[in-house]
Amino acid sequence: MSSPLPPVHRERSTSIPAVLVRIIVLGAVLAVTAFTVPLMIQQQQWMWLAVMVLAAIAIFVIYSTKRFIPGKYLFPGTFFLAVFLITPIILTVGYSFTNYGDGTRGTKEQAVNSIIANSVVQTDDSTWYNMSVATQGDPVEGPFTLFLVDPATGTVYSGDEETELAPVPSADVTVENDYVTEASGYTILEAREVNDAYNALQEVAVPVDENSAVRVQGANQAYVGTTLLTYDEAADTITDTQTGAVYTVGTVGDSEYFVNENGERAFSQSWLQNVGWSNYQRLFTDSNIAGQFLAAFAWTLVFALGSVALTFVAGFALALILNDERLKGRRLYRSILLMPYAVPGFIALLVWSNFYNQDFGLINTTLGINVNWLGDPTMAKIAVLLTNLWMGFPYMFIVSTGALQAIPGDVMEAARIDGASRFQTTVKVVTPLLLVAVAPLLVASFAFNFNNFNAIELLTEGGPFLPGEYTRGGTDILISMIYRIAFGGSGADFGFASAVSVALFALTGVLAAIQFRFTSVLEDVN
Structure with missing residues (x-):
């Protein structure tokens, strides 16, 4: 073979x-x-x-x-983990050591250009140009280049904050109706885009010579004005050509500004700087801010724990009732109870905010009462918890129903044979077995509510606020307080908000670790 x-x-x-x-x-x-x-x-x-x-x-x-x-x-x-999770954390930690905020977002060079631009004034003999705004970068933040057409001669000029105004060869641009519509290597902004970038354009001053610069006026016009301030790069000073005053760099608070001879801040603009641990020191040593932080932290704990406890108790109780086979129409009842879960959260919160209106709200009108739900700090907190209960109990109802149906029937039957009542079986047998399954979900729910920004901002906007207080309202949790610091009416302070965010991140991690430590005890139930 x-x-x-x-x-x-x-x-x-x-x-x-x-x-x-x-x-x-x-x-x-x-x-x-x-x-x-x-x-x-x-x-x-x-x-x-x-x-x-x-x-x-x-x-x-x-x-x-x-x-x-x-x-x-x-x-x-x-x-994607690195880009969407790790990188933002690194950026937040980095910004927490800076003075990043309103008036301190750019470089020192940009701050000087802004100060000089704001000093340009129009004169009787100012030359006016038809302006087109162009960019090679972001259409909102720039950098921007101005293309100007002299309507009298048709000559085209261009320049930016770093380049003096100079003629442009006709071959490099397309001019229609005395406006530049195309420019080689640039994107010409449309009227809508110019309006979106108007605040940034107000800081642009294109130098013409040592004593004059071009300033933007409106959406499509610019003029040559006289510069009242000049910057000496070698001496690092700004001089007022009218009064002769000289402004030097000095420290005010934790940031550098151009100051007068008395050390007082002369201009609102500053620049992005490293301030070390100043933001953290301010958070923990300033009695007013530290008090607000602790008050917000205490309410955040009450809000998160209360939301989890109320929604779980309500959901678990309803799940127990509808898990009884003797009850008819259980499917219908379960479908009705899931309806709040089907409504988008932001819609539900806006609707409930109208329900709490003191004069025309559904609650006061139906019950015949006159409760200032959103104007009183205590009642506003109760309103937040009640609304979160209505929005959150369907989730706990679904989870508890699934966990109950997963518990073997012979376990409860054995408990009854041993003489346990229905209540004793529920408390000593069913509940521990159910907690084994839902405990991690309770931890996740606590972490979610600990940073539940929407529930606060859309319902109460953090209020009510005390007179003259803009940092924290009566229902502000830590995350909404951070939002108010970063984008509030008192001015954006991203650096300090980042420091508070880092502290919140650490607190959330510690609390989650403590919760998981306690929930690990339930492993012995099985």
């Missing part, structure tokens, strides 16, 4: 569609990288530039060969 022939080993060939897909994906990655890298360099976005370049290199290394098979599956999740 002849021996069997040895198996023929054939090298697995990659299919043509797979190769084409790989080429298309890698080509798209290369195109996106080639397009975004110059923009990031121009805008000096060094961190995002590093993320983009490293991600592109990793994609080409992992997906251009047959090696690194595990990496092909691990990379997407790791990449």
Whole structure:
């Protein structure tokens, strides 16, 4: 008998569609990288530039060969984890050590340009131009270049904050009706985009010479005005040409400003600076802010624990009632109880905010009472908890119903045989077994409500507020207080808000760890 022939080993060939897909994906990655890298360099976005370049290199290394098979599956999740979770945390921690906020968002050079731009005044002999705004970067924040047409001569000029006004060759621009409509290498902003960027354009002053500059006026006009302030880069001073006053750099609070001879701040503009631990020191040593933080923290705990406890008790009780087989129409009742869960949360919160209106609200009108629900701090807190109860109990009802149906029937039957009453069976047998399943969900619900911004902002907007108080309202939890610090009426203070966010992040982690430590005790129930 002849021996069997040895198996023929054939090298697995990659299919043509797979190769084409790989080429298309890698080509798209290369195109996106080639397009975004110059923009990031121009805008000096060094961190995002590093993320983009490293991600592109990793994609080409992992997906251009047959090696690194595990990496092909691990990379997407790791990449999005880094971009959407780790990077924001790093940025928040970084900003917590700065003075980033209103008037301190840009560089010192941008602050000086803004101060000089605000000193440009129109004179009787000012030259007016037809203006078109262009950019090679962001259409809202710039940087911007002004293309100006002299209606008398038709000559086209261009310039920006760093480049003096100069004529532009006619071959580089397209002019229609005495306005530049196209410019080589630039994007001309439409009227709507100019309006969106108008605040930033008010800070633009294109130098003409040492004593004059171009200032934006309206959406499509600009004029040459006289500069009242001049900046001496060597001496790092600003001089008022009318009064002769000289402003030097001095420290006011924890930031540097241009100050007068008395050390007082001369201009509102400052620049982004590293202030070290100043924001954290302010948080924990300023008695007013520390008191507000502790009060918000205490209410946050009450709000989160109360929301979890009330919704769980209500949901569990309803689940127990509707789990009784003797009850007819259980499916109908369950469907009705799930209706609040089907309504989008932001709609429900806005509707409930109208229900609490003191004069025309549904609650006061129906019950014939006159309770100032949203004007009294205590009643506003009760209103928040009641609304969160209505929105949250269906979730706990669903969870508890599923957990109850998963408990073996012979366990409860054995308890009854041993002489336990229905109440004793529920408390000593059913509840511990149910908590084993739902305890992690209770922890997650607590963490969610600890940062439940929508429930506060859409229902009460953090109020009611004491007279003259804008940082924290009567129902503000920590996350809504942080929002108010960052974007509130008293001015944005992103640096301090970032410091409070870091403290909140640490508190949330500690509380979650404590909760999981206690819930681990339930593991012995099984």
